[in-house]
Amino acid sequence: MTKALVGQSIAEQIAKHIPQAVVEANDAWVVIKPDLLLQVVQFLKATPGFDFNYLNCVTGVDYLDYLEVVYHLTSLERNHSLVLKVRCSREKPEVPSVVSVWCGADLQEREIFDLLGITFVGHPNLKRIFMWEGFKGYPLRRDYL
Amino acid sequence: MEVEKPRFDLFLEEMDQAEGKEIEELIARSQHPLPDQVEWLEPGPRPNLLVTTIDKVFNWGRHYSTWPFGSGLACCAMEMVPTAASRFDQARFGMEIFRASPRQADLLIVAGTLTWKMARALKLLYDQMAEPKWVVAMGACAISGGTFAHSYSVVPGVNRVIPVDVYVPGCPPRPEALLYGFMQLHQKIERRSVRDEFILADLRKIVPGRSKRN
Numbered sequence: 001m002t003k004a005l006v007g008q009s010i011a012e013q014i015a016k017h018i019p020q021a022v023v024e025a026n027d028a029w030v031v032i033k034p035d036l037l038l039q040v041v042q043f044l045k046a047t048p049g050f051d052f053n054y055l056n057c058v059t060g061v062d063y064l065d066y067l068e069v070v071y072h073l074t075s076l077e078r079n080h081s082l083v084l085k086v087r088c089s090r091e092k093p094e095v096p097s098v099v100s101v102w103c104g105a106d107l108q109e110r111e112i113f114d115l116l117g118i119t120f121v122g123h124p125n126l127k128r129i130f131m132w133e134g135f136k137g138y139p140l141r142r143d144y145l
Numbered sequence: 146m147e148v149e150k151p152r153f154d155l156f157l158e159e160m161d162q163a164e165g166k167e168i169e170e171l172i173a174r175s176q177h178p179l180p181d182q183v184e185w186l187e188p189g190p191r192p193n194l195l196v197t198t199i200d201k202v203f204n205w206g207r208h209y210s211t212w213p214f215g216s217g218l219a220c221c222a223m224e225m226v227p228t229a230a231s232r233f234d235q236a237r238f239g240m241e242i243f244r245a246s247p248r249q250a251d252l253l254i255v256a257g258t259l260t261w262k263m264a265r266a267l268k269l270l271y272d273q274m275a276e277p278k279w280v281v282a283m284g285a286c287a288i289s290g291g292t293f294a295h296s297y298s299v300v301p302g303v304n305r306v307i308p309v310d311v312y313v314p315g316c317p318p319r320p321e322a323l324l325y326g327f328m329q330l331h332q333k334i335e336r337r338s339v340r341d342e343f344i345l346a347d348l349r350k351i352v353p354g355r356s357k358r359n
Contacts, residue, residue: 127158131298132262133165139297 003080004028010082017043029070029083037086038096038122044073044082045101051075052082055102060112062142067093067118088118097123115140168261171268175305182310182333200338207251207277208334209239211327214250214274216267219257221284221317228320238327247273252330253307256317258286258293259300271307279334281326282309285316 011025014032021040024031032040044052056072071084086095097120098105109120110129117138120126128135137144213235215225228235229243236242244250247270259267271280282303285291290301300306310333313326 127161130262132168133161134169135165135297137297144297 002074005080005082007083013049014040014043023087029085031085031087034086034088034095037084038098038101041071041084041098041101044084049078050082051077053077055098055104056081058098058105058108058112060116060118060140062116062140064142066090067116069095069112069118071098093118094121095119096121097126099123114138117141164265167265171265171306172261175264175300178302178304179306179308181304182308196338196340200340203339204335204337207337208331211238211240211252211279211330211334212242212244212250213240213252213254214247214270215243215254215256216270217256218259218263218267219284219286221256221287224317224320225254225256225283225323228323233320233324235324235327238324238331240327247271248275250274251278253278253280254283254323255280255287255303255307255309256283258291259303259306260298261300262298264300264306267303268306277337279310279330280307281311281313281323281330283313283323283326284318285314288312288314291316 006027007025007030008027011022011030014030015022018036018039021033021036022030023033044050052073052075054074054076056074059070059072061068061070066087066089069086069088071086072081073084074081088095093116095118097109099109099120100122106123106125107129109123110126112118113120113123113126114128114130115138131139213229215222215229217225227233229240240252247253251274253271253274255267271278280303282288286293286299287303290296290299293299294301303309311326311330313322315322318326
């Protein structure tokens with residue numbers, strides 16, 4: 001079975017290489033600063049001990065105070081997994097895109113952009129995927145309707 | 146009848162913009178359900194022998210050859226498929242196989258949730274079907290939007306977009322229910338009269354857009 005890595009120990013190792021990247025960590029997940037996300041993700045993918053070569057899914061969550069993007073990572077070689085989170089404000093929802101690291105994030109980031117209104121900076125083709133052009137509002141936000 | 150033509154002279158962003166605009170227009174003009182086709186419930190004065198004989202021949206032919214065009218939009222399609230398979234076998238009613246083209250079909254079975262984005266395509270397919278044509282709305286979503294009636298993207302009932310002849314309730318309905326719906330449709334076909342077709346065809350010329358079909 002896939003081993004879920006403990007967030008705190010990963011956070012310590014991330015902090016050694018990229019200081020100030022970790023905002024918060026507990027045994028289930030690690031919260032990363034948005035502007036350092038790309039560096040952390042490249043570190044986790046390239047470092048031999050981690051080898052996170054597979055992105056299970058990208059999810060957007062609305063917590064009313066802030067918006068959150070959740071990344072489920074898995075290493076197919078080492079058979080372990082990790083949950084990364086990134087928070088952004090509702091006023092300026094911007095998160096760097098990870099399409100350059102994992103291509104599979106492409107459509108899922110577009111979905112989050114469409115339904116939650118989070119802009120993924122650096123995405124090659126960021127446009128609506130489910131709703132039609134001219135649709136007003138972000139239907140999966142809590143304050144919709 | 147005017148058929149909405151797809152445009153192929155646009156590219157990507159223009160195409161998206163045009164699509165969005167068309168969907169907005171479709172929503173704006175589909176705020177109220179189209180009236181049900183219920184004229185067959187109240188038959189007029191009995192026509193003469195010649196008309197009834199012709200009716201009988203026409204209706205016999207149409208009754209036993211309603212070829213369906215399945216638009217399996219959601220999970221109701223999982224019930225529609227066994228209706229056509231050997232256990233329930235809709236071929237007993239002369240509904241031989243599901244046609245892949247609207248041009249060859251008489252009956253549109255809307256099986257599942259219709260979204261506004263899909264509504265345009267469904268309306269196009271309906272318009273492409275040759276007269277005479279019938280529509281069966283299968284399942285709660287096709288009838289009224291079901292669970293998603295107040296959703297941001299779901300059409301609250303396909304009768305907003307195309308006129309419906311028979312509603313088959315259920316979530317999803319069993320194949321038996323769908324077969325019963327077909328039988329009701331057959332009764333409806335039996336009540337048709339060529340006379341009505343001509344009268345309604347004339348009406349349509351006088352009042353365009355009153356009724357898209359007879």
